[in-house]
Amino acid sequence: MKLTTVKEIYKNREQYLDKEVTVGGWVRSVRDSKTFGFIVLHDGSFFETLQVVYHDSMDNFQDISKLNVGAAIIVKGNLVATPQAKQPFEIQAEEIMVEGESAGDYPLQKKRHSLEYLRTISHLRPRTNTFQAVFRVRSLIAYAIHQFFQERGFVYVHTPLITGSDCEGAGEMFRVTTLDMENLPKTEDGKIDYSKDFFKKETNLTVSGQLNGETYAQAFRNIYTFGPTFRAENSNTTRHAAEFWMIEPEMAFADLDDNMALAESMLKYVIGYVLEHAPEEMNFFNSFIDKGLLDRLNHVMTSEFAHVTYTEAIEILEKVNDKFEYKVFWGCDLQTEHERYLTEQVYKRPVFVTDYPKEIKAFYMKQNEDGKTVAAMDCLVPGIGEIIGGSQREDSYEKLKARMDELGLNEEDYGFYLDLRKYGSTRHSGFGLGFERCVMYLTGMQNIRDVIPFPRTVNNCDL
Amino acid sequence: MKLTTVKEIYKNREQYLDKEVTVGGWVRSVRDSKTFGFIVLHDGSFFETLQVVYHDSMDNFQDISKLNVGAAIIVKGNLVATPQAKQPFEIQAEEIMVEGESAGDYPLQKKRHSLEYLRTISHLRPRTNTFQAVFRVRSLIAYAIHQFFQERGFVYVHTPLITGSDCEGAGEMFRVTTLDMENLPKTEDGKIDYSKDFFKKETNLTVSGQLNGETYAQAFRNIYTFGPTFRAENSNTTRHAAEFWMIEPEMAFADLDDNMALAESMLKYVIGYVLEHAPEEMNFFNSFIDKGLLDRLNHVMTSEFAHVTYTEAIEILEKVNDKFEYKVFWGCDLQTEHERYLTEQVYKRPVFVTDYPKEIKAFYMKQNEDGKTVAAMDCLVPGIGEIIGGSQREDSYEKLKARMDELGLNEEDYGFYLDLRKYGSTRHSGFGLGFERCVMYLTGMQNIRDVIPFPRTVNNCDL
Numbered sequence: 001m002k003l004t005t006v007k008e009i010y011k012n013r014e015q016y017l018d019k020e021v022t023v024g025g026w027v028r029s030v031r032d033s034k035t036f037g038f039i040v041l042h043d044g045s046f047f048e049t050l051q052v053v054y055h056d057s058m059d060n061f062q063d064i065s066k067l068n069v070g071a072a073i074i075v076k077g078n079l080v081a082t083p084q085a086k087q088p089f090e091i092q093a094e095e096i097m098v099e100g101e102s103a104g105d106y107p108l109q110k111k112r113h114s115l116e117y118l119r120t121i122s123h124l125r126p127r128t129n130t131f132q133a134v135f136r137v138r139s140l141i142a143y144a145i146h147q148f149f150q151e152r153g154f155v156y157v158h159t160p161l162i163t164g165s166d167c168e169g170a171g172e173m174f175r176v177t178t179l180d181m182e183n184l185p186k187t188e189d190g191k192i193d194y195s196k197d198f199f200k201k202e203t204n205l206t207v208s209g210q211l212n213g214e215t216y217a218q219a220f221r222n223i224y225t226f227g228p229t230f231r232a233e234n235s236n237t238t239r240h241a242a243e244f245w246m247i248e249p250e251m252a253f254a255d256l257d258d259n260m261a262l263a264e265s266m267l268k269y270v271i272g273y274v275l276e277h278a279p280e281e282m283n284f285f286n287s288f289i290d291k292g293l294l295d296r297l298n299h300v301m302t303s304e305f306a307h308v309t310y311t312e313a314i315e316i317l318e319k320v321n322d323k324f325e326y327k328v329f330w331g332c333d334l335q336t337e338h339e340r341y342l343t344e345q346v347y348k349r350p351v352f353v354t355d356y357p358k359e360i361k362a363f364y365m366k367q368n369e370d371g372k373t374v375a376a377m378d379c380l381v382p383g384i385g386e387i388i389g390g391s392q393r394e395d396s397y398e399k400l401k402a403r404m405d406e407l408g409l410n411e412e413d414y415g416f417y418l419d420l421r422k423y424g425s426t427r428h429s430g431f432g433l434g435f436e437r438c439v440m441y442l443t444g445m446q447n448i449r450d451v452i453p454f455p456r457t458v459n460n461c462d463l
Numbered sequence: 464m465k466l467t468t469v470k471e472i473y474k475n476r477e478q479y480l481d482k483e484v485t486v487g488g489w490v491r492s493v494r495d496s497k498t499f500g501f502i503v504l505h506d507g508s509f510f511e512t513l514q515v516v517y518h519d520s521m522d523n524f525q526d527i528s529k530l531n532v533g534a535a536i537i538v539k540g541n542l543v544a545t546p547q548a549k550q551p552f553e554i555q556a557e558e559i560m561v562e563g564e565s566a567g568d569y570p571l572q573k574k575r576h577s578l579e580y581l582r583t584i585s586h587l588r589p590r591t592n593t594f595q596a597v598f599r600v601r602s603l604i605a606y607a608i609h610q611f612f613q614e615r616g617f618v619y620v621h622t623p624l625i626t627g628s629d630c631e632g633a634g635e636m637f638r639v640t641t642l643d644m645e646n647l648p649k650t651e652d653g654k655i656d657y658s659k660d661f662f663k664k665e666t667n668l669t670v671s672g673q674l675n676g677e678t679y680a681q682a683f684r685n686i687y688t689f690g691p692t693f694r695a696e697n698s699n700t701t702r703h704a705a706e707f708w709m710i711e712p713e714m715a716f717a718d719l720d721d722n723m724a725l726a727e728s729m730l731k732y733v734i735g736y737v738l739e740h741a742p743e744e745m746n747f748f749n750s751f752i753d754k755g756l757l758d759r760l761n762h763v764m765t766s767e768f769a770h771v772t773y774t775e776a777i778e779i780l781e782k783v784n785d786k787f788e789y790k791v792f793w794g795c796d797l798q799t800e801h802e803r804y805l806t807e808q809v810y811k812r813p814v815f816v817t818d819y820p821k822e823i824k825a826f827y828m829k830q831n832e833d834g835k836t837v838a839a840m841d842c843l844v845p846g847i848g849e850i851i852g853g854s855q856r857e858d859s860y861e862k863l864k865a866r867m868d869e870l871g872l873n874e875e876d877y878g879f880y881l882d883l884r885k886y887g888s889t890r891h892s893g894f895g896l897g898f899e900r901c902v903m904y905l906t907g908m909q910n911i912r913d914v915i916p917f918p919r920t921v922n923n924c925d926l
Contacts, residue, residue, distance in 0.1 A: 001890075003716055005684070007616060024716040025684075026887045044684035044715065045616055072887040074716070099716070100858065100888030123675075123879040124886070126682035136683070139619040146609050153470060153508055156602040160917040161624070161691050162637070162706055164924045174625070174639045174661070176668065178695045181655050184644065192644050198637070198695055198705065199924035205639065212586075212917055212926065219589035220599070221468070221488075221507035228624050228691065232641045232661055242661065243625055252507065253466055253487040253537070253562070395563065416586040416926050423587070424489045424535040425563030427464075454623040454675055461627045461662035463675065463879050 007046035009079065013089065016079045021091065023050065024074045024099065026127065029110055032065040039064075039096075041075065047132060047280035051090040052077070058096065069110060070102035070127070115450055122454050122463055130289070133281035134451055137274055138439050144273035145226060145247055145435075148266055154249060155220040158227060159209030164201055165413045172232040173204035174242075205230035210248050210430065211364075211417050214393065217250035217428055218420050224249040226435075236458050238447040241436060243456040250430035256366075256375045256392045259429035260352050263379050263388050264305045266433075267350070271297050274442055290444025296383055297442065303349035310334075310356045310373065313342060333360050334378075339385030350381045363403050364417075365391040366427075377431070384441055390431025397421035470509035472542065476552065479542045484554065486513065487537045487562065489590065492573055495528040502527075502559075504538065510595060510743035514553040515540070521559065532573060533565030533590070578913055585917050585926055593752070596744035597914055600737055601902050607736035608689060608710055608898075611729055617712060618683040621690060622672030627664055628876045635695040636667035637705075668693035673711050673893065674827075674880050677856065680713035680891055681883050687712040689898075699921050701910040704899065706919040713893035719829075719838045719855045722892035723815050726842050726851050727768045729896075730813070734760050737905055753907025759846055760905065766812035773797075773819045773836065776805060796823050797841075802848030813844045826866050827880075828854040829890075840894070847904055853894025860884035 004021045025043030032038075039052040052075050054064055067073070077093040107121050108128060118125040125131045149156065162176050178198040179185065185193040194202045209225040216223045225248045232242060249266075251258060275282055275297065286294045308316075317328040317338055326335045334353070343351050355373040358365070365374035375392035394400040400421055404414060411418070439451040449455040454463050467484045488506030495501070502515040515538050517527060530536070540556040570584050571591060581588040588594045612619065625639050641661040642648065648656040657665045672688040679686045688711045695705060712729075714721060738745055738760065749757045771779075780791045780801055789798045797816070806814050818836040821828070828837035838855035857863040863884055867877060874881070902914040912918040917926050 001716060001718065001721065005616070024889070044682055070887040072715075072889045099890070100884070100886075102886045106886045123678035123882060124682075126679055132682065135620065135679070136618055138621075139613075142619050142621075143609055143613045146606055150602075150606045153468065155599055156605050157598070157916055158601075158605075158691075158708060160706060160919060160924075160926075162693075162919050162924060165926075172641070174641060175644070176637050176639060177644075178635070178637060181638070181640075181647065184647075198697075198921065199919070200922045201924065203924050215586035215926075216589050216598070216916065219507055219587075219595065228621075230625075234661075243623060245621060252535075253464060255464065258464065419586060421563070423563075423565045423569045424533040426487070426535045427562070453620055453679065456623060456625050456662070458661065459663045461623075461625060461664065461666050463623075463628075463678075 003074070005045035006041075006043045006048065006050045009050065009089075010046055010048060017081055017089065019079060020076065020094075021079050022074065022076045023091065024072070025050070027067055027069055027071045027073060027102070029069060030065060030067050037061075037065050039067075039073070039075075041073070042127075042132075044132075047129075047136070047278075047284065049087075051082075051085075051087050052093050052096070053090055054093040054096055058093070060096065060098075063098065064096050067098070068102040068104060068106055070106045070108060072099035072102075073097065074099055115447065119449055119455075126453070129284065131450075133278075133284045134439070134443055134445060135453060137278050137281050137443055138451060140274050140277050141270055141439055141442060142226070142435070144270045145266070147273070148269045149224045149249065152222065154222040154224045155216065157209075157213055157216045157220075157223045157225050159206070159212040159225045161206055161228060162199070162203050163206045164199065164203050172234075173207060174230050174232045176203045176205060207231060208246065208248065208432065210250070210432065211414075213248050213250045213430065214420060214428065215416065217252045217430070218424065218426065221252045222249070234458055238449075239437070241448050241452060241455055241457055244448075244452070245435035247433040247435060248430060250428065252426045252428045254392075254429045255427050256354065256377055256429055259390050259392065259431060260305070260307070260354075260377055260379070263352075263377075263390065263431055263433075264350075267379070267381075267387070268301050270438070271301050271442065275301075285444045293444040300350055300381060305379070306347040306349060306351040307354065308342070308347075308351060309354050313353050316346060317341065331357050331359065334386075336385040339378075339380045340382070343380040343385070344382045348382070350379060352377050352379050361391070363407050363409060364393050364400065366394045367399055367403070379431075381441065384437070387437055387441060388431050388433050390429065392427065392429040395421060395425045395427050397425070466537070468508035469504070469506045469511065469513045472513065472552070473509055473511060480544055480552065482542060483539065483557075484542050485537065485539045486554065487535070488513070490530050490532055490534045490536060490565070492532060493528060493530050500524075500528050502530075502536070502538075504536070505590075507595075510592075510599070510741075510747065512550075514545075514548075514550050515556050515559070516553055517556040517559055521556070523559065523561075526561065527559050530561070531565040531567060531569055533569040533571060535562035535565075536560065537562055578910065582912055582918075589916070592747065594913075596741075596747050597902070597906055597908060598916065600741050600744050600906055601914060603737050603740050604733055604902055604905060605689070605898070607733045608729070610736070611732045612687045612712065615685065617685040617687045618679065620672075620676055620679045620683075620686045620688050622669070622675040622688045624669050624691060625662070625666050626669045627662065627666050635697075636670060637693050637695045639666045639668060670694060671709065671711065671895065673713070673895065674877075676711050676713045676893065677883060677891065678879065680715045680893070681887065681889065684715045685712070697921055701912075702900070704911050704915060704918055704920055707911075707915070708898035710896040710898060711893060713891065715889045715891045717855075717892045718890050719817065719840055719892055722853050722855065722894060723768070723770070723817075723840055723842070726815075726840075726853065726894055726896075727813070730842070730844075730850070731764050733901070734764050734905065738764075748907045756907040763813055763844060768842070769810040769812060769814040770817065771805070771810075771814060772817050776816050779809060780804065794820050794822065797849075799848040802841075802843045803845070806843040806848070807845045811845070813842060815840050815842050824854070826870050826872060827856050827863065829857045830862055830866070842894075844904065847900070850900055850904060851894050851896050853892065855890065855892040858884060858888045858890050860888065
């Protein structure tokens with residue numbers, strides 16, 4: 001059916017004023033006096049609503065006046081400017097058709113509901129202002145990321161979700177199986193016989209696409225992944241979900257400096273894209289969710305990110321150790337309190353911390369000449385701390401092999417990964433951006449459950 | 464490091480001719496005479512290669528001449544036009560640095576390898592011409608799909624992968640669990656106690672995001688999903704994978720005609736995008752993989768798609784029943800042979816078949832007034848048959864509920880879905896496009912294993 005969207009009307013108002021338009025949407029509120037009434041209509045295409053005025057000249061005036069919040073209607077009428085009113089224009093309805101009524105027990109009323117309550121109705125919460133804003137911005141951020149990489153010639157690689165290896169051992173995994181749980185096949189020595197499973201072996205859900213991604217960077221030079229990853233960690237926090245999306249670019253012929261330059265320009269690009277394409281939503285967040293949001297994002301966009309080595313950062317932090325719950329020392333992992341101190345108090349802008357002790361970083365990171373540190377980088381931003389983690393990868397077969405042996409990694413599982421260092425190895429680098437953390441950062445939302453349409457967390461897998 | 468890409472040189476050659484450039488890439492071949500040699504270099508940024516000429520004036524002339532296929536090098540030199548040669552230009556090398564050698568047992572040699580063999584080295588096959596073309600085009604198709612929907616204001620929704628429901632019962636599912644398989648917790652009556660599992664219940668990998676997607680369409684009007692889906696079907700064919708990506712748009716205030724119009728314009732858009740952005744790759748497919756490919760795609764782009772009801776289609780097909788392995792009759796499901804006959808022989812262009820018998824379609828499809836058929840549509844294209852399946856959804860609470868009761872579906876599992884018909888229901892429609900099938904269609908590749916970077920099929924979960 002031919003309907004004009006509310007977005008189209010707002011964006012090209014001149015074209016529609018004093019003309020007949022037909023719009024479809026959902027009722028946010030109805031109020032009537034004896035001879036006329038007002039409807040606030042939202043059609044999902046745009047953050048703002050459209051006011052509809054209707055009169056008792058319509059046959060179904062009474063029925064319309066009785067509509068409940070949430071009802072779906074189609075309105076035909078004239079769009080007229082309303083210079084004296086709060087809203088810029090309204091529709092003078094000639095006809096209103098009821099597409100679908102809304103039952104009296106509709107769980108969303110005009111009053112403001114708590115985020116906790118809205119989590120219990122994840123199929124309806126996208127109809128509220130807050131979640132309209134969150135999930136439109138989430139969509140725009142995803143697209144901005146694709147656009148950023150595609151404009152620069154990066155190839156989007158779909159790395160696998162079901163995996164037979166445990167990657168870097170980065171956390172607890174979910175098992176994937178088709179075995180009959182009530183009647184598991186056993187081997188002769190009484191163990192479960194996974195050769196009877198769907199893939200003829202034990203399989204899990206991936207925790208990262210990086211190692212697969214590297215194989216494609218060694219063919220396409222610049223690639224990125226953007227897909228779901230999983231952690232079966234029993235941590236019930238506002239920042240952890242069992243299922244979340246990650247972006248992992250990887251570049252051949254690129255060192256740690258190239259990597260940091262990419263991360264910085266990507267963050268700035270995404271912020272710029274969202275500010276340009278969702279000004280209404282971003283103003284809403286700034287007014288109702290996080291008052292400092294726009295200042296913070298504008299500041300990040302216009303700052304040159306700072307750089308500091310881990311060793312220097314520790315020296316800085318040790319001088320103010322009394323401020324911290326966890327005291328820092330060379331060799332410790334940085335906590336959020338330390339990260340935020342660095343980016344908010346010391347540098348007052350985003351900062352890359354580089355060259356971490358090898359013991360606290362993954363086996364594949366490039367070993368520096370000092371024998372103690374690796375070419376890792378974390379990007380810390382005001383407001384949350386770490387948002388991106390990456391590294392230059394070890395490109396020497398011998399050094400990588402030695403480190404794997406040291407850590408007891410099974411060479412068979414990583415044969416393909418070692419091959420990359422045997423056949424045309426290049427210096428190469430990449431990083432990981434947790435998509436949900438990025439959405440939280442750009443919206444000011446404080447709970448990861450509120451930026452995922454249907455969140456999966458410990459004990460929770462609804463809808 | 465600052466390197467010029469081969470793509471950049473090809474696209475803006477005037478800017479680089481007779482200037483010094485530095486490129487990095489992998490050796491496709493080396494041949495030398497006594498005083499000079501040629502290297503064919505590929506850098507992953509572009510389908511075409513770059514020729515490098517080097518001379519014995521270089522200190523490492525001997526080392527370079529001994530390089531194996533696959534070695535990574537960085538070349539500095541002058542770009543000069545070669546009007547007499549096959550290639551348009553070449554680099555006169557002043558300096559060649561070896562970034563990473565390639566061991567003598569490099570599995571990719573200059574000869575052509577079979578696709579079957581290449582499947583056994585999925586980490587190296589993207590370095591071959593065929594897979595360079597396949598996976599660059601795969602990336603471009605993915606981006607074209609995002610661009611198509613974003614330009615039209617559709618909101619990208621990440622529907623969940625781990626699910627507690629079985630959606631439409633659409634095929635076998637993979638179980639997701641963190642229970643200790645060797646020591647499963649039991650309830651008092653001896654069953655497995657899933658309340659001890661990660662999500663406190665049984666969970667699986669999703670087979671479709673549609674039902675979740677519909678909840679967002681009823682809030683944002685137009686949405687799309689683009690994510691992985693899973694089937695644990697024990698079918699070892701060239702068209703089935705256990706893990707694949709799907710695109711599922713859903714539109715509120717949209718009927719079956721709107722749905723078909725969207726599908727038609729999406730397919731045309733994606734084909735147009737790929738032909739424009741990957742002409743070298745598409746010519747390669749047309750020459751070496753599928754000789755009729757470009758004609759077929761151009762024909763689809765410029766045709767108006769045909770429309771026929773299932774009932775009419777059966778009448779047409781029954782007249783030529785002797786041509787088919789499976790005889791058609793009203794009520795039967797269409798097989799690929801029937802679909803291809805319709806689109807290739809009868810209409811000679813893509814065709815939408817609509818209004819299928821309700822018994823062979825899903826419970827959520829809108830029931831037509833005849834009481835026998837539903838407002839379903841399949842889009843059939845020459846060369847493969849069905850590429851898209853969709854429908855208008857049942858928007859009447861009573862009819863949907865009655866159909867669910869008829870089929871014995873558990874109302875508790877679908878309460879959220881019924882809610883959509885209770886609170887502001889709208890006519891709405893959507894479809895599903897199997898992403899890999901789309902990639903196969905646009906590249907002419909015949910085996911789904913050859914369009915997925917790391918395919919997962921029965922008994923196969925490598926890397």
